[in-house]
Amino acid sequence: MAGAQEYVPAGTGLPELRRAVQDCQGCGLYRNATQAVFGEGRESARVMVIGEQPGEKEDRQGRPFVGPAGRMLDRALVDVGIDRTEVYVTNATKHFKFSRERGKRRIHQKPSRTEVRACRPWLEAELRVVRPDLVICLGATAAQGLLRPSFRITQERGAVLELPEHDARVVATIHPSAILRAEDRETMYQGFVADLRVAAGVLRSLQAG
Numbered sequence: 001m002a003g004a005q006e007y008v009p010a011g012t013g014l015p016e017l018r019r020a021v022q023d024c025q026g027c028g029l030y031r032n033a034t035q036a037v038f039g040e041g042r043e044s045a046r047v048m049v050i051g052e053q054p055g056e057k058e059d060r061q062g063r064p065f066v067g068p069a070g071r072m073l074d075r076a077l078v079d080v081g082i083d084r085t086e087v088y089v090t091n092a093t094k095h096f097k098f099s100r101e102r103g104k105r106r107i108h109q110k111p112s113r114t115e116v117r118a119c120r121p122w123l124e125a126e127l128r129v130v131r132p133d134l135v136i137c138l139g140a141t142a143a144q145g146l147l148r149p150s151f152r153i154t155q156e157r158g159a160v161l162e163l164p165e166h167d168a169r170v171v172a173t174i175h176p177s178a179i180l181r182a183e184d185r186e187t188m189y190q191g192f193v194a195d196l197r198v199a200a201g202v203l204r205s206l207q208a209g
């Protein structure tokens with residue numbers, strides 16, 4: 001797996017990157033997906049939210065976080081007072097990975113560590129252009145891909161960490177899709193909001209400083 005590096009144009013802004021990602025063949029995931037789904041938000045956004053991969057709806061619409069998990073994220077951001085216009089949303093991998101149930105319904109499959117690594121140059125390009133003060137990782141795939149493979153969401157969620165190479169703080173939490181799958185959604189949601197409240201506090205103190 002060659003990785004995305006050769007497909008990432010150097011020194012360009014988000015519109016050029018968004019166009020170029022459609023030609024990426026850095027791993028095998030481009031073959032079955034409808035299209036690549038690049039990040040969305042302003043270049044001046046102070047917060048970058050990183051999820052796992054585009055889902056079924058995102059794959060069809062070509063936009064990240066437009067499905068039920070995205071709506072839950074939006075609700076939680078409102079609850080903790082993070083302005084959605086200050087947030088750039090993206091994923092660790094840009095193509096939807098799935099299997100087919102009896103040849104029909106597409107079932108989400110977690111991207112492998114190798115696929116996340118292959119896609120990292122796109123994420124690096126987004127981090128270079130947006131230069132967020134704060135990164136919020138949603139779920140283990142995003143946190144392990146960005147920070148380290150040994151990262152454990154259960155143990156390290158809600159902690160304020162550093163991303164020195166991008167001069168940013170990082171807070172990791174669960175992916176909102178885990179809340180949608182949970183039996184006790186309300187408890188899971190409250191935990192998610194508690195982690196995001198830490199992130200909102202970091203943002204406020206950075207803005208005040």
Ligand code: SF4
Nearest residue numbers: 024026027030095119
């Ligand atoms: S998932 Fe990433 S590396 Fe793989 S083909 Fe898509 S954009 Fe390229």
